[in-house]
Amino acid sequence: MKAITFDKFGASDVLKLGDAPEPVLRPDDLIVRTHAAGVNRADLTHRRGGYGWPDFGDSTIMGLEIAGEVIAVGANVTGFKFGDRVMGIVGGGAYAEISRIDHRMAMPIPAGLDYVQAAAITEVFVTAHEALLHLGKLQEGETVLIHAGAGGVGGAAVQLARAAGATVITTAQAGAHDLVRRMGAHHAIDYDNEDFAQVVAMLTGERGVDVILDFIGAPYFERNVNSLNFGGRLVQIGIMGGIENAKIPLDRLLYRHLHIIGTVMKSRSQEVKHAMSRRFKERWLSQFGKDGLMPVIDSVFPLAEAGAAQQRMEDGLNVGKIVLTM
Structure with a gap:
């Protein structure tokens, strides 16, 4: 699959589009064909070396927020099936064509919202x-x-x-x-x-x-x-x-x-993150859509231009969310 990679810390131009192995399905996971990914300040910190060289629990690939289509379902998963449109916060791996998400962090995309809008919801609203x-x-x-x-x-x-x-x-x-x-x-x-x-x-x-x-x-x-x-x-x-x-x-x-x-x-435990997502979903998810809650989209970049997307955020030019599309 295509993904954004980098082999040294630095400015936005260290980010390159390259090849990476697809994530492996685990019992509690969904594998998702990523259609859009949100850009967050944590991504800039990652690129500059603020976290060292760790993964985020699931992937060494950058990115914490996805929207896409389920293409595989783990043995322990309930509530989701092949073909579902989902969005959610991931433990890394969003800047890629295929991503993996713990199903307890996933949410169905509200009717009437596209993948770009969905990719701009979970990190900021949760x-x-x-x-x-x-x-x-x-x-x-x-x-x-x-x-x-x-x-x-x-x-x-x-x-x-x-x-x-x-x-x-x-x-x-x-x-x-x-x-x-x-x-x-x-x-x-x-x-x-x-x-x-x-x-x-x-x-x-x-x-x-x-x-x-x-x-x-x-x-x-x-x-x-x-x-x-x-x-x-x-x-x-x-x-x-x-x-x-x-x-x-x-x-x-x-x-x-x-x-x-x-x-x-x-820095929260996975269990606390599950609870955070659940609390948000139960109170607010049904209120997204026309005449309701709606993410503000600043700009949309193709995955290959992830560096330019991050530079826009780093320069303080964005008003609302920046989103990558695959």
């Missing part, structure tokens, strides 16, 4: 649901601040928060404000020209928000804590801005009874 609703315990009627609302996980979080009945505030570049409002944001903050903490204080009458979802890290940390309401929850889901010199106002943490929660899907 992550957003876990952070906002399972860990952050966002409730109807609460107010949430979602940073990077025009990004993949951020955009998914905006949609889920609005669907859950929350008041949604998000940060995004000014050019993406129309998009985040269409996705469900009530208020959009221009992070280039506005201090989000000041705007949040103004919008909430100094009360603060109940939940914050943050990808940035140290540069936002103190202001995030100061922007939380009594009993507020900060869910830290990324550190794109770095970890140095993060300041925490301990008095605010103490007297406002705040909660700070960190989460990274990659």
Whole structure:
């Protein structure tokens, strides 16, 4: 089969289209003819050497998110059959014509969605649901601040928060404000020209928000804590801005009874990942489609142009998901 390979860490041009052996079917697996694969920041970290040379549990081939057609079913599998359209998060191997997925991580593709749309759902929406609703315990009627609302996980979080009945505030570049409002944001903050903490204080009458979802890290940390309401929850889901010199106002943490929660899907056990996928599927899968939840697609590249796709993400040009097609 054709797959993206690389033999040294480095820039996006180390990625090459080559030949690789097809994955072997195990009892709990589905073998899938991959029609589309989502591009994620973890792929960039993998390419640059941030994980060393491990596989992700299933494959040394890059890629964590697939959509395709089942072509083989393991002996222990229930609920899926040959020919089913499926999507899901994989333990590596998405950047290939044939992939393998634990059936407990697989989901049927909702009617009316194509493979490109399906490949843009699971990584971002499962992550957003876990952070906002399972860990952050966002409730109807609460107010949430979602940073990077025009990004993949951020955009998914905006949609889920609005669907859950929350008041949604998000940060995004000014050019993406129309998009985040269409996705469900009530208020959009221009992070280039506005201090989000000041705007949040103004919008909430100094009360603060109940939940914050943050990808940035140290540069936002103190202001995030100061922007939380009594009993507020900060869910830290990324550190794109770095970890140095993060300041925490301990008095605010103490007297406002705040909660700070960190989460990274990659380091979770397989059993926890199964549960994350199941929780998302049970609550939200039926709500995808026309006039419902919908992934935002930034751009689509053929598999052979995986390097260009990753470079677009690395340059910060994408608004929504980048998808590869086979």
